[in-house]
Amino acid sequence: MTDQERLEELRTWLGAIDVNSEVLEKSEAIPLDVLLADLSDDADNERMLQFAFLPISSEDLSFTKLLQAYMVLNHRATDENLGEILYLIKEANSKSILGHFGIGPDNEIYYRYVHSMSTVLNDEVGFQEMFSMIFVSIKMFESLLNDLASGKVDLEASLDQLAQR
Numbered sequence: 001m002t003d004q005e006r007l008e009e010l011r012t013w014l015g016a017i018d019v020n021s022e023v024l025e026k027s028e029a030i031p032l033d034v035l036l037a038d039l040s041d042d043a044d045n046e047r048m049l050q051f052a053f054l055p056i057s058s059e060d061l062s063f064t065k066l067l068q069a070y071m072v073l074n075h076r077a078t079d080e081n082l083g084e085i086l087y088l089i090k091e092a093n094s095k096s097i098l099g100h101f102g103i104g105p106d107n108e109i110y111y112r113y114v115h116s117m118s119t120v121l122n123d124e125v126g127f128q129e130m131f132s133m134i135f136v137s138i139k140m141f142e143s144l145l146n147d148l149a150s151g152k153v154d155l156e157a158s159l160d161q162l163a164q165r
Contacts, residue, residue: 003053007035013124065117069134073109075149084155092141098133109145111138
């Protein structure tokens with residue numbers, strides 16, 4: 001099964017749990033086939049979780065595919081709050097059940113998880129449960145990171161809220 005075919009299968013599985021998604025084919029603008037899952041609460045908070053199979057040598061791993069889940073949050077860190085954002089990310093990552101948050105090259109705040117899956121087994125329920133855990137991990141910390149990055153709250157308030165989770 002090709003990566004694109006597998007992503008189409010995953011799209012079907014997401015549809016079974018009422019998650020809107022679409023597959024974008026590899027092109028000059030997109031280096032890998034990508035499955036976009038819509039996590040948006042409303043029109044003001046657009047959030048797309050990207051799934052893509054990471055390229056690996058089939059000689060190295062003949063029965064394993066690495067599926068990356070990746071999402072950029074709505075707010076970026078600034079030079080002024082980068083240290084505080086990094087501290088909050090460290091604290092959030094210590095509590096995250098799956099995946100991690102980080103800072104990208106343009107100060108974007110992102111969530112990333114890489115899942116090892118078999119090339120021969122198909123497990124719809126297992127994928128749906130993994131998706132749910134990813135969604136919970138993002139939802140638990142996304143507003144804390146966005147609020148701190150946007151200046152809505154300070155680090156102390158963010159850490160107080162984190163302690164309650």
